[in-house]
Amino acid sequence: MTLLEFARGPALTVALTVFIAGTLWRIFRLATRPAPPDRSAPRVDAAAAGALLGILRRFWPHPRFGARIGFSVFIGYLYHIGLAVIVFAYLPHIEFIRKLIGVGWPALPAPVTYFAGGVTMFALLIALMLRLTDPVKRLLSRFDNYFSWLVVFLPVATGMAAFDTAAGGFNQTYIALHLLTVELFLLWFPFGKLMHAGLAFWSRGITGVKYGRRGAMP
Amino acid sequence: MSLESNRPAPERVAAAMNAFVRDFTRESAVHMDACIRCGHCAQACHFYTSTLDPKYTPINKLEPFLHAYRRTTAPWAPLARLLGAEKGVTLQELESWQELIYDACTMCGRCTLVCPMGIDIAALISRARHGMFAAGLVPEDLRAAAERAENEMSPLGATPKVLEERVDWLEDEHGVKIPLDLPQADVLVTFSSIEIMKYPHSLVAMAKVLKHAGESWTVSTKGYEATNFGMLSGNRDWQHDMSERIIDAAIACKAKTVVLPECGHAYGALRWEGANVHGAPLPFEVVHISEYLASLARKGRLRLKPLAKSLTFHDPCQVSRRGGASEAPREVLAALGVDLHEMGDHADAAWCCGGGGGVVAIKRADELRRGAFRIKMEEIDATGAELLATSCANCRLTFDDGAAYHKWNKSMQSLTELVAERLEG
Ligand code: SF4
Ligand code: SF4
Numbered sequence: 001m002t003l004l005e006f007a008r009g010p011a012l013t014v015a016l017t018v019f020i021a022g023t024l025w026r027i028f029r030l031a032t033r034p035a036p037p038d039r040s041a042p043r044v045d046a047a048a049a050g051a052l053l054g055i056l057r058r059f060w061p062h063p064r065f066g067a068r069i070g071f072s073v074f075i076g077y078l079y080h081i082g083l084a085v086i087v088f089a090y091l092p093h094i095e096f097i098r099k100l101i102g103v104g105w106p107a108l109p110a111p112v113t114y115f116a117g118g119v120t121m122f123a124l125l126i127a128l129m130l131r132l133t134d135p136v137k138r139l140l141s142r143f144d145n146y147f148s149w150l151v152v153f154l155p156v157a158t159g160m161a162a163f164d165t166a167a168g169g170f171n172q173t174y175i176a177l178h179l180l181t182v183e184l185f186l187l188w189f190p191f192g193k194l195m196h197a198g199l200a201f202w203s204r205g206i207t208g209v210k211y212g213r214r215g216a217m218p
Numbered sequence: 219m220s221l222e223s224n225r226p227a228p229e230r231v232a233a234a235m236n237a238f239v240r241d242f243t244r245e246s247a248v249h250m251d252a253c254i255r256c257g258h259c260a261q262a263c264h265f266y267t268s269t270l271d272p273k274y275t276p277i278n279k280l281e282p283f284l285h286a287y288r289r290t291t292a293p294w295a296p297l298a299r300l301l302g303a304e305k306g307v308t309l310q311e312l313e314s315w316q317e318l319i320y321d322a323c324t325m326c327g328r329c330t331l332v333c334p335m336g337i338d339i340a341a342l343i344s345r346a347r348h349g350m351f352a353a354g355l356v357p358e359d360l361r362a363a364a365e366r367a368e369n370e371m372s373p374l375g376a377t378p379k380v381l382e383e384r385v386d387w388l389e390d391e392h393g394v395k396i397p398l399d400l401p402q403a404d405v406l407v408t409f410s411s412i413e414i415m416k417y418p419h420s421l422v423a424m425a426k427v428l429k430h431a432g433e434s435w436t437v438s439t440k441g442y443e444a445t446n447f448g449m450l451s452g453n454r455d456w457q458h459d460m461s462e463r464i465i466d467a468a469i470a471c472k473a474k475t476v477v478l479p480e481c482g483h484a485y486g487a488l489r490w491e492g493a494n495v496h497g498a499p500l501p502f503e504v505v506h507i508s509e510y511l512a513s514l515a516r517k518g519r520l521r522l523k524p525l526a527k528s529l530t531f532h533d534p535c536q537v538s539r540r541g542g543a544s545e546a547p548r549e550v551l552a553a554l555g556v557d558l559h560e561m562g563d564h565a566d567a568a569w570c571c572g573g574g575g576g577v578v579a580i581k582r583a584d585e586l587r588r589g590a591f592r593i594k595m596e597e598i599d600a601t602g603a604e605l606l607a608t609s610c611a612n613c614r615l616t617f618d619d620g621a622a623y624h625k626w627n628k629s630m631q632s633l634t635e636l637v638a639e640r641l642e643g
Contacts, residue, residue, distance in 0.1 A: 029293035030251060033244040039493035041500070043542050058334050061258075064567040065332045068261040073334075076256075136257035139272040145255050191294060196254045200335055203252035206245050207336035214490060215542030217331065217566040 004172055007179035015183035022190025023198075030202075042213035050212015051205040057218070058204050075126050079152075082120030086113055086156065117160045124153050144192040151188050154181035225354060227309040234312055234353035238286040241345035249342060250287050252335040253277055259329035259339060264570055264590040265322045276329035276339045279318040282307045283346040309353070316355050319346055321583035325483075326535035326570035340540065343575075347452025356451050357580045364451035367411075368459060373447045373579070376414040378439040385437075388418055394425040400436035406473035406502075407437050408444040408464055410481040412611040420480060420611065423638035427511065430641050431519050435477075441467030444478050445612070446487035450576035461488060461495045468502050475503045477510050480632055482534030482574060482610040485541050506537050507634050508609040512546035515553035521642040524555030530603035531558065532594070532617070532630070533568035534610035547609050547633055554640060559601040569593050573616025584619075591620035598628060609633040 001009070044050070061073050087093055091107035098104035107113075128149055131137045158181050162174035189195060208218035259276040260266040266274040288298055289306040298304035325340040333339070350356060356364070363373035370377045376384075385396045397403070407428065413420040428435045441463035448456025468476050478484045489504045505513070514520040531547055538544035544565035551558050563569050572590035577583050594617075598606060606628050608614055617630035 026251070026293040030244065030247050033242060033247045033291070035244040036494065039497070039499050040490045041493070041503070054336055058336055061334075062331050062567065064563055065258070065261060069258045069332065072256065072258065134257065135272045136260045136266075136275050137255070139278060140255040140257050140275060142255065193254050196252055196335065199248065199252035203248050204336035206248055207330060207338050210245075210338065211540070211542070214540070216539060216544075 004176040007176045011183050015186040019186040019189050026190050043215035044213055047209045050218045051208040054208020054218035055201055055204045075123050078123035079120045082116045085116035089113055117156055120156050148193045151185040155185055230353040231309050234349035235286055237349040237352040238283055239290050241348055242287055242291040246342060249337040250284055253337055258332050262328040262332040264572055264593050268590040268593060274322055279323055280342050280346055282311050282315050312353055312355055319350055320357050321580050321586060324570045324574035324577050326574055327540040348454055351452035359581050360451050360576045360579050363579050364447040364453060364456060367447040368456045372411040372443050374411040374415045376411040381414060381442060384414055384418055388422050392422045394422050396425045397436045399439055403434050403436035403471050404474050405433050405435040406468045406471055406476045407435055408442055408479055410445045410479045410611045411443055412615050413479055417611055419635055420632050423635040426638040426641060431514050436471055438467035444484035445481050449487050458495050461492050465496055473502050478506050480507055480609045480611045480634055482536030486536040506543055508546040509543050511637055512549040515549055520553055522554055522640045523642055525640055527605050528557040528559050528603045529605040529607055530561055530598055530601040532608040532613055533565055534613050535570050535574055539566045559603040561597040561601055571613045571616040573612055578616050588620055588623050595626055607631045607633050607636055
């Protein structure tokens, strides 16, 4: 079995299994924590609106904090959008997803996605630099934060390196490494901060409901 | 040496852990799991921005609570224990975090405003205080105030007897009637001990407003003190007792409405937590005095002589940002006809005065609190307003102390007192 066959076969199966089972377990454990009812009389009886507003408004920093956190948010947006473009708009990735789940969609031109890859790597490096140099971020950072960074950075880096311009095609070893790093991402996802991808909505929604019913900013 | 230091360390840690675990509700768990450690919350906290010390980053104040969560309850807690990745908390850690959990958090909720995950850090701090109380790790002056509130009905010595004496004196001196212990009344009025002991004119002002509105009202000597120090100190049973006194008094006099005094935490404790502590919806409406005044103004029951001055309003965090009633004082100020000069950060975004959450009662926190107070002074000076008002006696006390310390030439006024002074007829 070659490295690429290993990455495409058993490694992918294991990574996807851990990813799905682990994510479901974490959601299940959180969902089954006790949730005492809020018996206070609501000022505004609109839980769904509060949740929705709470989720949506936090996509943009509160206007009074733009100057203080704007750069950090901007860098965050750069790599989140960059990653979304790479994962969902690059033809080989769409093909990969089509093979996996049978659904596909049109791709963006390859140079656009390569540009997105470059921007993403740049933004990720700045984010790491901020984490290492900003005293607050440094104090808060744990293994989880650095490892999560690594498992996001490595697939982008190996993916970018996989295209062999001289040969005009993909380098098979790099493709194998690329797949293995993606699998590392999937393996780590349920255990660490990467899961904020979903938890962000839940967490914001809870606060949205709580403060929305009080008539406060959700 | 405190009595607590005689309790063996493992027993105190176990007591804290048990209390923590009880507080790992779904909300707490999701919020702790969702934090991405971005540090944005630091930029909202007056204790961080006034010191630039990273230890005052809001989420960092919860570190022992987080450790306990990861060791006992988090989805991967069994794995963390198996791998020895999470050691749990120690007495030393709890002791060293005491300052961050009590002295350095007013539970103002400003950090939630900026948090991209919407994490309610103030609520988590409030829960973490339960474990700290169980371990005997409450700052002594705050604990003593809470104990007085439990045993004598007031953290500041405003016992029922003192209240009766004060009411007699105020009635004589100001020619008002403060009806005590009527068997039946539509409105039960409550006070803050700070008002009773330090700002008694607030009681007179409330009496004048209620008379002006032609209200049937009373004050109960069995449930008159609304600042819930049980909640602030982290003693769940005392919080319950303090809320129940008011609830029982309101039920006894068949009140339709309980009016809470100019106190932010009183609002959080009864308006939003009262029913949860009671275990059932409350059979009466709970309103803050600013909401009560606003509703009178809306109904045309508040006839006021205009106050032709410029004024800036300081929002008590628990009433505005965490209570959803930021419009009420502004309606009242509009009825007063003042020229309102808002601060750069106001209503939901207002900076805390630095004295909430019991912090003003903690002597050793004075320096930190007074440092944070500079933020308010600068914001208020920038408005150029002639007058300064708020609807929280605790904020007012913090302002009086801050102004005296910094030799600031501004003086905080009570919204209710301003209204009472301008009543027509
Ligand atoms: S802002 Fe929110 S997500 Fe970021 S570190 Fe603070 S609590 Fe965590
Ligand atoms: S609730 Fe207020 S005082 Fe406490 S950490 Fe958040 S911003 Fe700071």
